[in-house]
Amino acid sequence: MTAGLVFATWAKPDSESGSLFTLIYSLKWYLAAVCLIMTVIFSFRTMDKGERTTWLDETWHYAKLIIPLLFIGVFAAGFLLGRPGHEGVIPSSIIESLVGGNSFSSVLTASVIGALMYFATLTEIPILQGLMGAGMGKGPALALLLSGPALSLPSMLVIRSVIGTKKTLVYICLVIIMSVCAGMIYGKF
Structure with missing residues (x-):
């Protein structure tokens, strides 16, 4: 299933990319269809009718829960x-x-902002696309994408009530430091 999603969302490669990426892009819908067929076959071989029904019901429930949030994120962005x-x-x-750009201050700013913001599930992608379209660098984008789902102001308050102030501060600092490191490395390449 995951491979099908990867192939279905495969972006058009740059002219500098190798021929393998171009080949995958040209065959992406066929590859996604093969993955979907394999998922269906796998579900019939490993699940009984009740499990398949439960799986489809849960998937439909999750889709109804997520799709409105995705549209809200797209429109807000x-x-x-x-x-x-x-x-x-x-x-x-x-x-x-x-x-x-990809300077240290840009990546640190994005990481701290991401740590303080609350992102509903799947809304971070359209917001990030809008920010990148408005001039955000790739390194800061990754830092925001990593720190945003890991932390938020409400989660910081809950974590503090469970593990205490010192451990919460260490956790917050680790998330910010790791997202800054990843953003700096990604921004350089």
């Missing part, structure tokens, strides 16, 4: 950050000054 060629409520110049 479009409204706040604009669309290609058009400014949003937040000007691109502000985004570029805070998290543009």
